Amino acid sequence: MITPALPVSRDKRETKASKAVRTASFDDSTTAWALAARGGDPDAADRFVRALHRDVVRYVAHLSADPQAADDLAQDTFLRALGSLHRFEGRSSARAWLLSIARRAVIDSYRNAAARPRLCDADDWRLAVELAQPIGLPGFDDGVALLDLLDALPDDRREAFVLTQLLGLPYAEAAEASGCPVGTVRSRVARARATLMELLIEAETDTTAEPAALAA
Incomplete structure (x- = not known):
């Protein structure tokens, strides 16, 4: 059953302008860390992974038909990203670039699992997304x-x-x-x-x- 929810009060809502500023600041930081990591800074690489790990897990959890593999897909995404940092030039935000890699990782997982039976049902999928949701x-x-x-x-x-x-x-x-x-x-x-x-x-x-x- 769908549980209807009431909007939060006006004073608790974040304005579109302030949200845009906060998002831009976050994306600027993660992009800077990605570029620094490309230059060989291990601390920047760690910050990049930590900052975007939750977003990647949430994204692949929504896309994947196998939620139990969400963490593995996220790990695969970061391995691909770190291996491709030398090609990242900062033309878009590091988050957009990373999520495009996550999407490809999910697509590849679909292809690899095409001949295998599904190991979970819809309820498991919903649980995985719920746990990853703010x-x-x-x-x-x-x-x-x-x-x-x-x-x-x-x-x-x-x-x-x-x-x-x-x-x-x-x-x-x-x-x-x-x-x-x-x-x-x-x-x-x-x-x-x-x-x-x-x-x-x-x-x-x-x-x-x-x-x-x-x-x-």
Whole structure:
């Protein structure tokens, strides 16, 4: 059952401007660490991995059909990234570059597992995403409601929503990470938002209708 959630109060909401500044500052830092790591700085490499590990785990957990492998996919992503740092020139943020590598790692895992039976069910997938999800997302009381809603979205729309709304990537970098045009990402996010709002309204309607049904 979807648990409807009320929006947080205005004073607790982060403005779009302040969120953009914070995201830009974070991306500037991680990109600087990636460039320093490319130059052979081991401390910068460690900072780069630590800063982006959670984002990578959350992203592959949403994409992967085998959530138990999320940590392995994240490790594979960082191994690929560290091995390719010599090709990273900082033209985009290190986070967008890293998530594009994560996406390829998931795709490769699909190909490698194509001939093998799935080892987990949808409930396990949802648990993995829930454990990787932050607390206090705007508009939701807890992660369970958001997971129920995201589960109803098509894969491409869910990916676009996760990249831009949960991980905070700009649309251009989300497009780079997912390998599609910016306009496509914007369209998928808009459609995802519309679907989520419809589901929230339906959930609220069902909730308010329950007492009347019981009284009858």
